[in-house]
Amino acid sequence: AQRVTQPEKLLSVFKGAPVELKCNYSYSGSPELFWYVQYSRQRLQLLLRHISRESIKGFTADLNKGETSFHLKKPFAQEEDSAMYYCALSHRSRGSTLGRLYFGRGTQLTVWP
């Protein structure tokens, strides 16, 4: 069964410190992995997806199929990075899970000044 685990419910760092939000998944096929972010009073929005291999707002995430992880990293956290971060998994090929995202429970990141 598909499962996304974010082990940290809360994470606090100081401005300028590195930050890593952990995400582990279980999935038998070839998943599509995403990181979504929800800033205070804003809608859920895509931060990045593994297939594009982009760096958005200084964040990067590498898919490690061996460890089934997709950790989100940023070398120098900023106060405006404070938000709720969700890791999500989608099934890429045709099948019963088409168009469905499996979300982790989220990690609330707080960056202190």
Added chain:
Amino acid sequence: KAGVTQTPRYLIKTRGQQVTLSCSPISGHRSVSWYQQTPGQGLQFLFEYFSETQRNKGNFPGRFSGRQFSNSRSEMNVSTLELGDSALYLCASSDSGTGETQYFGPGTRLLVL
């Protein structure tokens, strides 16, 4: 392009009533997914519609139903409301739903008294 819109934004109902929520996807998007967000359960998938057909369904009781119109707009209905149905209901749209990025609406916050 205009983003995903949801109406109404807030709703208060009493137990036993029914409710209909509406979602207008981004122009050109044919897949619409619905999610329920609660503090206790996080983000849970309700169902997905593509070209007016329900393509996927989550583990929710039959009281939760939906439909999609020819213009891709979607509605979800909850009958015989229970206190536990109080949640933020999110709608997301994507082009085809096949592992593509989903774009979320602001949500409808439902309170059942």
